[in-house]
Every structure is written in structure tokens, then in C-alpha cells.
Amino acid sequence: MQTKPNERSASVFAQLRFADCSSLFTLPHYRRGVERNTQLRIVYTKPYSVGVAARQPLLDSEMANDGCVHLKEYKSVKGFRTYRLIHAYFVSCTSAEARRRKADSCICSICKKRGPRLHICLHCIYFGCYSGHIQEHAHRKQHLLALDISHGRILCFACDDYVYDSDYENQACEIKEISNRNLGLPHQYKSWEPSLIEQELLLEHPRRKRITHDSTIGLRGLINLGNTCFMNCIVQALTHTPLLRDYFLSDRHVCQFSDRPDHCLVCEVARLFQEFYSGSQEALTLNRLLHLIWTHARHLAGYEQQDAHEFFIATLDVLHRHCTGANANGGDSNSHQCNCIIDQIFTGGLQSDVVCTSCSGVSTTIDPFWDISLDLGTTPATGDTSKVPKSLLDCLERFTRPEHLGSSAKIKCSSCQSYQESTKQLTMKKLPVVASFHLKRFEHSSRFHKKISSFISFPEHLDMTPFMSHRRNNNNNNSDLAASSVADEPYINDNRYSLFAVINHVGTLEAGHYTAYIRQHRDNWFKCDDHIITKANIKDVLNSEGYLLFYHKQFLEYE
Amino acid sequence: MKEEDVLTAKMIESGELNRWKELLRLRLTECGWRDQVRLLCRDAIKQGNLEEMTVDQLNNEVTPKARQLVPDAVKIELLTKIKTFLQENTLQESQ
Numbered sequence: 001m002q003t004k005p006n007e008r009s010a011s012v013f014a015q016l017r018f019a020d021c022s023s024l025f026t027l028p029h030y031r032r033g034v035e036r037n038t039q040l041r042i043v044y045t046k047p048y049s050v051g052v053a054a055r056q057p058l059l060d061s062e063m064a065n066d067g068c069v070h071l072k073e074y075k076s077v078k079g080f081r082t083y084r085l086i087h088a089y090f091v092s093c094t095s096a097e098a099r100r101r102k103a104d105s106c107i108c109s110i111c112k113k114r115g116p117r118l119h120i121c122l123h124c125i126y127f128g129c130y131s132g133h134i135q136e137h138a139h140r141k142q143h144l145l146a147l148d149i150s151h152g153r154i155l156c157f158a159c160d161d162y163v164y165d166s167d168y169e170n171q172a173c174e175i176k177e178i179s180n181r182n183l184g185l186p187h188q189y190k191s192w193e194p195s196l197i198e199q200e201l202l203l204e205h206p207r208r209k210r211i212t213h214d215s216t217i218g219l220r221g222l223i224n225l226g227n228t229c230f231m232n233c234i235v236q237a238l239t240h241t242p243l244l245r246d247y248f249l250s251d252r253h254v255c256q257f258s259d260r261p262d263h264c265l266v267c268e269v270a271r272l273f274q275e276f277y278s279g280s281q282e283a284l285t286l287n288r289l290l291h292l293i294w295t296h297a298r299h300l301a302g303y304e305q306q307d308a309h310e311f312f313i314a315t316l317d318v319l320h321r322h323c324t325g326a327n328a329n330g331g332d333s334n335s336h337q338c339n340c341i342i343d344q345i346f347t348g349g350l351q352s353d354v355v356c357t358s359c360s361g362v363s364t365t366i367d368p369f370w371d372i373s374l375d376l377g378t379t380p381a382t383g384d385t386s387k388v389p390k391s392l393l394d395c396l397e398r399f400t401r402p403e404h405l406g407s408s409a410k411i412k413c414s415s416c417q418s419y420q421e422s423t424k425q426l427t428m429k430k431l432p433v434v435a436s437f438h439l440k441r442f443e444h445s446s447r448f449h450k451k452i453s454s455f456i457s458f459p460e461h462l463d464m465t466p467f468m469s470h471r472r473n474n475n476n477n478n479s480d481l482a483a484s485s486v487a488d489e490p491y492i493n494d495n496r497y498s499l500f501a502v503i504n505h506v507g508t509l510e511a512g513h514y515t516a517y518i519r520q521h522r523d524n525w526f527k528c529d530d531h532i533i534t535k536a537n538i539k540d541v542l543n544s545e546g547y548l549l550f551y552h553k554q555f556l557e558y559e
Numbered sequence: 560m561k562e563e564d565v566l567t568a569k570m571i572e573s574g575e576l577n578r579w580k581e582l583l584r585l586r587l588t589e590c591g592w593r594d595q596v597r598l599l600c601r602d603a604i605k606q607g608n609l610e611e612m613t614v615d616q617l618n619n620e621v622t623p624k625a626r627q628l629v630p631d632a633v634k635i636e637l638l639t640k641i642k643t644f645l646q647e648n649t650l651q652e653s654q
Binding site for chain 1: 568571577578614615
């Protein structure tokens with residue numbers, strides 16, 4: 001078991017091959033893709049794709065010898081200018097002017113139709129369709145190369161096939177990016193290709209782990225070190241967070257503590273991921289992690305029972321500080337503009353609108369959040385027991401409802417400059433990739449402390465759209481603003497989430513035990529009770545009490 | 560110009576055609592269609608003669624199967640978008 005972390009890291013990394021490893025290697029530019037695709041799965045290294053010459057050999061180095069000589073000659077004579085112009089005007093239009101020209105002129109010179117498969121001659125900008133007219137032109141004029149308008153692929157008539165050149169391909173990608181930006185579309189998805197170093201690593205380590213449907217890889221029990229179930233269940237949830245797993249298994253962490261790497265919690269978590277996905281089934285002991293947490297979050301030190309939620313937040317905080325290399329005790333490291341992996345995955349933005357009841361002036365602030373704590377009891381103001389939330393949706397509805405602040409909490413209004421009563425509303429400005437909900441089951445008031453064990457139903461799939469700022473905000477004076485923000489929204493917008501981990505608490509406020517349900521390989525659920533892991537199904541999960549709920553965004557956007 | 564041509568030109572000019580294309584690409588990636596078709600291509604290439612296989616041949620072989628694999632939900636979503644566009648633009652014409 002005692003291999004050096006670095007060696008181990010390299011070998012395990014090389015053994016794991018992912019389906020479209022795009023999400024692994026394109027961070028922080030999130031691929032907007034399917035969570036399913038980030039699950040461990042085996043695929044071939046070099047994807048074929050339609051439209052690329054089928055004779056394309058497997059490696060780029062081979063291809064260099066084998067590419068189309070006609071295109072090479074064209075490249076050496078004409079360079080990229082003509083190609084770029086044609087591409088920017090007729091394939092991926094980079095401006096409104098280009099689109100207008102495309103609409104006007106992309107018509108076959110012979111049959112005056114827009115297809116089938118319109119091509120454009122790379123030598124003289126002649127338009128011809130693939131039903132014979134572009135071929136005719138090519139043979140008559142001996143113009144060997146043409147560009148397919150819908151896909152931007154180069155057709156060589158001498159080779160009688162579509163041909164590939166990485167330089168032209170890169171140019172095409174570049175233009176496509178500009179075109180998408182011009183239309184306000186999100187970044188283009190690119191499939192992963194191994195870099196030179198990664199190719200070497202893959203060749204050096206030819207052993208591959210095959211992840212089958214019933215594979216137990218990724219499941220490890222965790223030894224209870226004496227009241228450490230609060231830590232065990234959070235570690236289970238973190239190690240099964242798809243995007244976090246991808247980040248760590250692809251070796252993305254660069255330690256900020258070069259002098260003392262054993263001081264870094266992120267390095268320890270990276271090591272844990274290697275352990276979890278090594279294939280070993282032995283239970284793990286988290287003594288190093290616990291020690292690091294004790295060192296960096298002193299309020300959690302000691303052998304007492306701790307709150308899993310508090311531990312979760314403290315862990316994120318330390319991880320965030322260590323990612324950015326901020327001094328461990330620096331305290332207020334600014335999380336607003338942070339781009340570390342923790343913030344990229346867990347940070348959302350909460351909009352708070354305070355509306356003055358006198359002049360209807362709105363003051364808006366946006367605060368970052370890592371999790372959302374939801375009240376389960378009666379509304380303190382009304383005490384109406386019929387309004388007790390019964391589901392996660394109820395809770396979220398209540399969380400984002402305008403709340404009257406009352407006469408005892410007058411706020412100075414910034415527009416009418418007087419102290420007035422106001423209403424306050426919280427809404428989601430920016431959704432995090434992982435939405436963590438904390439059901440406030442432990443009630444601490446001045447009179448009593450108790451646990452609320454009422455059943456709160458929560459769905460397997462959750463759409464957060466109704467709680468977004470532009471949707472929820474129905475202030476009259478804000479309607480113009482709301483309308484414009486809808487228009488500014490990206491064309492494709494999807495706020496659906498799916499459940500991937502649930503943490504439960506059994507017992508009382510004073511003494512209890514934490515267990516976790518985690519999702520694995522898309523739809524398999526397991527119950528993690530310290531060192532014991534048992535198979536579960538979604539029904540068990542949805543019927544459980546629920547203390548912390550973790551949802552993962554189904555579709556990821558590029559940033 | 561025929562009305563059909565006018566509308567097509569409008570789709571290109573407004574960039575709408577491009578948006579649909581990107582949306583379609585995205586949906587097909589999301590639902591796994593892309594992976595399925597990639598596998599179809601792989602199989603076709605393995606079975607055929609690699610040296611003689613051209614994109615056109617691959618296209619002819621894979622296209623009918625690939626078309627069938629497109630989920631109805633994706634088709635419906637795209638159709639709705641196109642219909643809305645057509646309705647909006649023909650209405651403007653008649654006004």
C-alpha cells in the first residue's frame with residue numbers, strides 16, 4: 001500500500017481513461033455537456049468524427065506524412081488569408097454583414113438552390129452544390145479544393161475525399177469562436193485530446209482500468225475514529241461529486257505550499273481521491289485529514305460530536321484558502337472573485353432586494369453562498385402551523401418569498417433617505433454547479449433546543465428556474481429590469497439538477513449518528529455507514545429524513 | 560424571389576439558423592447521440608476497407624441509422640423553434 005503519492009498519482013491517472021475527458025482537461029472552461037459523460041467509462045483515445053477524412057490515421061505524427069499533398073501545396077502558396085475570409089463570411093459568419101452576404105450569395109451557381117451540400121471553391125469563390133455542380137466546376141477549371149459550407153470541411157477532388165489539416169482546423173475553430181460570440185452563444189465544446197506529456201504517460205502505463213456497470217470502484221468504507229461520522233459522511237459526499245472527482249483524478253491541483261506540502265488540505269484530498277478510485281476495497285482511515293482540519297479549523301478540534309454541516313462549510317473554507325495559497329490563518333480571503341475549484345463548483349450568488357414600502361425604491365445586493373440553509377419550523381412572524389413546509393420545493397419557495405421586515409426593523413432607504421419599513425426578498429442570481437441544501441433540523445432558540453424530524457420530501461431531479469432572480473422578482477418597478485435580464489440570458493439556459501448525495505442524521509440533538517447516501521455510475525445508490533457500504537435504491541434515498549442534500553447541475557456551461 | 564427563399568435568407572441573416580444548429584449540436588451531445596454515432600462510424604470503418612473508405616461512403620452508410628437515433632424530444636424542440644420563427648415572420652409579412 002505504501003507507494004509514494006506522486007508515483008501513485010501518475011499511474012492511477014494513466015490507468016483511468018474517461019469518456020470524452022473534456023471536462024477533465026478543459027477546466028476552468030466548463031464543458032456544457034452531460035454529467036453522464038463525466039462518469040468513468042472506457043472509450044478509445046482518438047475519436048473519429050464524421051466529416052474528417054476516414055483515412056485519418058490514429059496519430060497526428062503519422063498523419064503529417066500522410067496528409068493531402070494538394071492541400072499542402074495550396075497552403076504553401078496561398079497561406080491562410082483566403083481560407084479565413086471564406087470561412088468568416090460563408091461558413092461561420094463573424095458579423096451581421098457576413099450573415100447578410102451569406103444569405104445573399106450562398107446559392108448554387110447552376111441550379112440556383114441552397115443545397116444539397118453547397119460547396120465553395122477555395123480557388124475562385126465559385127458556389128456549387130454537391131449534386132454535381134461543384135464537381136463539374138472543379139474538373140473544368142482544375143480547381144482541386146472546395147469548402148463544405150455547412151461544416152467547413154475541405155474537399156479535395158484529386159484525393160476524392162475530405163481532407164484534414166490541423167492548421168486550417170485551428171483557424172476554423174478560431175473563427176467559429178468569434179462567430180458564436182457574435183451570436184451570444186456559449187463557448188464551443190471541444191473533445192479532449194491528450195497533450196504530449198499525457199500521451200507519454202498513457203504509453204508508459206498501458207494498463208487500463210475498465211469500469212463496468214457493476215464495478216465497485218470509487219467505493220471505500222471509512223473507519224470511525226471516535227465520533228468522526230460527521231467527517232466520514234462529508235468525505236463520501238465530496239468524493240462522489242462528479243466535477244470535483246474529475247478535477248482531482250486529472251491531477252489539476254498545483255500545491256501552493258511548496259515548502260510544506262503535508263500542510264495542504266487540497267493535497268490530502270487529492271490523495272484521498274487516488275485512494276477511493278484505486279480499486280482497493282479496504283476501509284480507509286482519515287487520520288491525516290482529521291488532523292489537518294483540526295489544525296486549520298480549530299473550532300472543530302477535539303473528540304466531541306460535530307455538526308456535519310459545520311464541518312462541510314469549514315472544509316470548503318480551508319480547501320478554498322489552500323487552493324488560492326492564502327495564509328491558512330489569513331481569515332478573510334476574498335471569495336468574491338475567486339476562481340479556485342471550490343468556488344467554481346460550490347459558489348453561487350444570492351440576490352437580496354430590499355424594497356422600501358414608502359417610495360418603492362429597491363436596493364439590491366448580491367452575496368456569494370456555498371450552501372442554502374432552509375427553515376423547517378413555522379414562520380416566526382405568523383406562527384401559522386399550516387404553513388409548515390412539507391417538501392424541499394416548499395422550503396425554497398419560502399426562502400425566496402418577499403418578507404415584510406416590520407416596524408421594528410426600519411431601514412434607511414437609499415432613494416427617499418428616510419427610515420422606512422421594507423420588504424426583503426432573496427433570489428438566486430447565479431446558480432452553483434453543486435447546490436447544497438441544509439435542512440435546519442436542529443432548532444436552537446432561547447427557550448429550547450430540539451431536533452425537527454418531520455418528513456420533508458425532496459425530488460431526484462430539481463429545476464431551479466422558478467427561484468432565479470429574474471423569474472421570482474415581481475416588483476412592479478423592477479419589471480423593465482427583469483425583462484431586460486431575460487433578453488440578456490444566454491440562448492440556451494438550463495437549470496436542472498440531479499441529486500447525488502444525501503446526508504442523514506439519526507438520534508437526538510445530544511447524541512446521534514450520521515450516514516450518507518451517495519450516487520455512483522449515474523444511477524446506482526449506496527449507503528455509507530462509516531466502514532459499511534451497502535447497496536441502496538433511489539426509493540430508500542428519497543424516503544430518508546435528509547439533513548444535507550447535494551444536487552449536481554445536469555448541464556454545465558462554459559465560462 | 561419565392562417566399563421560401565426569403566424566409567431562408569432571413570434565417571441565415573438573423574443568425575437564427577446558426578443558433579438552432581448549435582442548440583441541436585448541444586442536445587445531440589447531451590443525449591448521447593454523438594457517442595452512439597461515433598460508435599456506428601467506428602464499426603463501419605472496422606468492417607469496411609479502411610484504405611478505400613471515403614467520407615461519402617461513411618456518410619451513406621451511417622446517415623440512415625443515425626437519423627433514426629435522434630430522440631423525438633430533440634426533434635420536437637427544434638420543430639417548435641422553427642415554427643415559432645416562421646409564424647412570427649410570416650405574420651410580419653402579411654401586416
